Amino acid sequence: MITCSVWWATPVEDTAAHRELLTDVERARFEAYRRGEDRRRFLTGRVLAKTVVGRQLGVPAGTVVFDASCEDCDKQHGPPRVPGSDLELSISHSGERVGLAVTAGAKVGLDVETTTRRADDGLLEYTLSPAERSAVAALGDDARTRAFFRYWTGKEALMKATGKGLRIPLTSLTLAPPDQPPGLVSSADPALDAAATRLAPLTPGDGYDAAVAVLTTEELDVTERWWSPATLGN
Numbered sequence: 001m002i003t004c005s006v007w008w009a010t011p012v013e014d015t016a017a018h019r020e021l022l023t024d025v026e027r028a029r030f031e032a033y034r035r036g037e038d039r040r041r042f043l044t045g046r047v048l049a050k051t052v053v054g055r056q057l058g059v060p061a062g063t064v065v066f067d068a069s070c071e072d073c074d075k076q077h078g079p080p081r082v083p084g085s086d087l088e089l090s091i092s093h094s095g096e097r098v099g100l101a102v103t104a105g106a107k108v109g110l111d112v113e114t115t116t117r118r119a120d121d122g123l124l125e126y127t128l129s130p131a132e133r134s135a136v137a138a139l140g141d142d143a144r145t146r147a148f149f150r151y152w153t154g155k156e157a158l159m160k161a162t163g164k165g166l167r168i169p170l171t172s173l174t175l176a177p178p179d180q181p182p183g184l185v186s187s188a189d190p191a192l193d194a195a196a197t198r199l200a201p202l203t204p205g206d207g208y209d210a211a212v213a214v215l216t217t218e219e220l221d222v223t224e225r226w227w228s229p230a231t232l233g234n
């Protein structure tokens with residue numbers, strides 16, 4: 001059995017105490033965001049991740065330094081890793097939600113999305129494999145949109161768990177249909193093997209959908225919690 005902790009937060013205030021947790025590189029990324037809401041979502045991801053990881057390692061949040069090297073370039077905008085530890089993390093943000101998933105010893109991917117968009121034909125074609133498109137074809141509008149976000153978040157979570165993200169085409173994966181237990185049925189991309197992945201839908205609240213994926217053959221046990229800066233004494 002592998003355990004996975006998921007933490008949900010709403011964006012934190014942009015305060016000096018929160019900014020102090022950023023390294024110089026992270027501060028440069030923070031400042032490069034033009035929109036205040038993007039800055040706060042990024043800041044929240046780092047404050048949340050450093051607080052949770054610091055607590056797990058028994059060190060102050062301010063001493064936690066991630067390696068977020070990108071596999072394509074030398075920028076620090078890739079998936080965050082914790083050097084010298086077997087902890088694996090994934091961060092996702094959308095609207096008023098920032099999430100963090102943490103596992104030990106197995107790659108993890110988290111995706112949260114706002115569900116306000118309608119799943120029109122263009123979006124279905126961009127996201128779903130032919131088998132998935134036929135699984136949603138007979139559904140009414142609302143049920144199709146719900147199924148669409150389940151597929152979308154599940155696929156992004158799986159892709160993020162590999163560290164490749166959207167370098168894997170969304171349509172190369174086929175997930176289980178909406179009326180069956182969640183999981184990867186087949187992958188045309190060698191980075192994902194259906195037998196060695198676990199997928200779980202999450203509950204980030206009304207207006208959002210989310211999923212977490214772990215690259216493992218073991219059973220997956222997921223716990224979701226809400227976090228605020230006061231929760232962990234930051």
Ligand SMILES: CC(C)(COP(=O)(O)OP(=O)(O)OC[C@H]1O[C@@H](n2cnc3c(N)ncnc32)[C@H](O)[C@@H]1OP(=O)(O)O)[C@@H](O)C(=O)NCCC(=O)NCCS
Binds near residue numbers: 045070073079159165
């Ligand atoms: C990662 C990716 C799926 C983001 O999707 P999104 O729905 O827009 O955003 P989310 O909020 O869910 O995820 C963003 C987080 O994913 C993480 N991330 C970044 N690259 C990642 C990757 N390749 N794999 C897994 N996670 C990644 C980061 O933690 C990032 O948040 P942060 O920058 O605040 O730390 C998408 O940007 C991607 O596929 N990137 C890789 C491909 C790419 O851009 N290559 C060119 C880089 S030079």
